[in-house]
Amino acid sequence: MGRVVRCLDTGKVKQPLYAAAAGIHLYSLEELSYFLQHFLYLIEDDFFDTGLIRFLQEEMNRRDLAELVISRVSQVSPVVLAGELALSIGDMDETERKEMKEKVTVFQKLPDSGKKKLQADLFLKQKEYDRAAELYQQLLQADLQRKIRLNDEETGMIYRSLGRIYMTAFEWKAAGDALSKAYGYLHQESILQELYELSCISPVQVCDENIFSGIHGITMKSWQENFKRKKDKIEREAASADYGETVSEFQQMDEKSGQNNAADTAAEELFGKWKKDFRKISKSCCQGDIF
Secondary structure, three states, X not given: OOOOOOOOOOOOOOOOEEEOOOOEEEOOHHHHHHHHHHOHHHOXXXXXXXXXXXXXXXXXXXXXXXXXXXXXXXXXXXXXXXXXXXXXXXXXXXXXXXXXXXXXXXXXHOOHHHHHHHHHHHHHHOOOHHHHHHHHHHHHHHHHOOOOOOOHHXXXXXXXXXXXXXXXXXXXXXXXXXXXXXXXXXXXXXXXXHHHHHHHHOXXXXXXXXXXXXXXXXXXXXXXXXXXXXXXXXXXXHHHOOHHHHHHHHHHHHHOOOOOHHHHHHHHHHHHHHHHHHHHHHHHOOOOOOO
């Protein structure tokens, strides 16, 4: 899901509409339509609030759209209403209109657990890790309480996604536990490779070493070589950032901490960059392209 909108005319709008699902401000009906099309499954009840009504009535001069929202908000789900609003804006071609109707229909046919899983996966792709993890945990809890019934593949994929989320947060043990559970459900060798690479970068033991006992020596060697290539690449990138100088710079900033707001801000930004670079290592251990 991209975050680039098709039009950005800010001159005529006094107060743009903030779309939390995308983390952007909307300045036109065309942008609103784009948002509704590309973030449809992440739109929740709180989107249809007084801010949206004001934007439609006062900024866009479309009382008809505002009345649509007011009349339908208590009758249909957020996804259905978002689809109706997008279709009513009137800027989509026939292909886009057909796709929007199909998206709404597909979503309506999903069970509640399927809808939540879809939303969690989309939050994960957008790097909204906290929101994704919350939805995944809700699904696991509902399954535990027998409120829903997840099959082994669904449960395994949820644990695999949680493992990747925990990895980006440096929660090594939680990541190892989640990936181990994912392997127990899915029995996929690629998960064992993720666990192996996680064990290489984690300062703590993340799984039972016996889990690798069935891996052929040739396979293990290829994993080691693959991890070394990733590690070497990250180290080259880190070296090019010249951390020798920035460590000294950070120490100087730290001495001024609490005395100089500019120094505090600079130190925080530098520390954030180090965390970002280190996070690259953990993310590189994850197979696939969800990051």
